[in-house]
Amino acid sequence: MKKHWYDYLWIASLLYLLLGFFNILFAWLGLLCFFIPLLISVFGGTKGYCNRYCGRGQLFGLLGGRFGLSRRKDIPRWMKSKAFRYGFLIFFFVMFFLMLWNTYLVFAGAQDLKQAVTLLWTFQLPWHWAYHGTLFHPGVAQFAFGFYSVMLTSTLLGLVTMVLFKPRSWCVYCPMGTMTQLICKAKNGTNP
Amino acid sequence: MTLEKKRRKAVVDRSACVACGCCVKVCPLQAIQIVRGITAQVDTETCVGCGRCAKECPASVIEIREVEA
Numbered sequence: 672m673k674k675h676w677y678d679y680l681w682i683a684s685l686l687y688l689l690l691g692f693f694n695i696l697f698a699w700l701g702l703l704c705f706f707i708p709l710l711i712s713v714f715g716g717t718k719g720y721c722n723r724y725c726g727r728g729q730l731f732g733l734l735g736g737r738f739g740l741s742r743r744k745d746i747p748r749w750m751k752s753k754a755f756r757y758g759f760l761i762f763f764f765v766m767f768f769l770m771l772w773n774t775y776l777v778f779a780g781a782q783d784l785k786q787a788v789t790l791l792w793t794f795q796l797p798w799h800w801a802y803h804g805t806l807f808h809p810g811v812a813q814f815a816f817g818f819y820s821v822m823l824t825s826t827l828l829g830l831v832t833m834v835l836f837k838p839r840s841w842c843v844y845c846p847m848g849t850m851t852q853l854i855c856k857a858k859n860g861t862n863p
Numbered sequence: 864m865t866l867e868k869k870r871r872k873a874v875v876d877r878s879a880c881v882a883c884g885c886c887v888k889v890c891p892l893q894a895i896q897i898v899r900g901i902t903a904q905v906d907t908e909t910c911v912g913c914g915r916c917a918k919e920c921p922a923s924v925i926e927i928r929e930v931e932a
Binding site for chain 2 (some may be wrong): 714716717718719721722727732742743745746752756817836837838839840841842843848851852854855856858859
């Protein structure tokens with residue numbers, strides 16, 4: 672099948688994770704992975720982002736597929752249940768708002784900048800080498816650390832389920848995927 | 864004697880489909896598509912039941928079934 676430019680977006684996803692290792696401010700670019708799918712679903716009424724442009728999905732597909740880093744077993748039934756998918760979406764939302772709250776506290780001067788990346792919402796990894804000061808408020812960097820934490824955590828979860836189940840198992844419970852599907856259902860009616 | 868023709872086709876469990884589009888990418892006949900971001904839909908006229916979509920589907924919600932042609 673003919674390859675398109677968007678079939679190479681996995682490179683962008685990989686680059687994103689690498690850039691955040693050197694300068695955390697690049698984490699802001701991750702907002703694209705939030706807004707583009709939402710805009711496509713709100714205005715286009717499709718999951719065009721998942722279907723075509725998601726670099727992360729492509730990366731999992733490549734690692735689990737071509738590189739064979741996947742057991743290719745069926746995902747457990749509970750992981751594809753609506754309860755888990757919606758529950759994970761809500762959990763993700765709550766953690767995201769908590770991250771925004773921490774950013775706000777730094778902006779407001781009530782809290783100092785924490786130069787750390789939080790993995791799995793629990794483990795603080797030192798990440799000071801990726802911060803070189805900024806022309807902007809430290810709050811800008813706090814958001815970057817927080818956002819990079821979200822991206823790294825979800826990549827890690829995706830990698831684990833890629834190895835355990837099928838390459839793109841992450842797509843089953845990806846909060847963005849669940850959210851854009853809900854938007855499409857609301858926009859188009861539940862029956863296609 | 865009547866000849867009964869059976870054909871193998873992909874069948875999607877629509878309520879469990881996450882509409883990720885992994886199946887679309889692997890179908891050699893472009894016989895499956897994502898409809899309005901909600902679910903995958905098989906064009907039963909074109910589908911030959913090769914099973915690549917079923918194998919690829921991360922949620923394993925596609926089945927190959929024998930149907931009357």
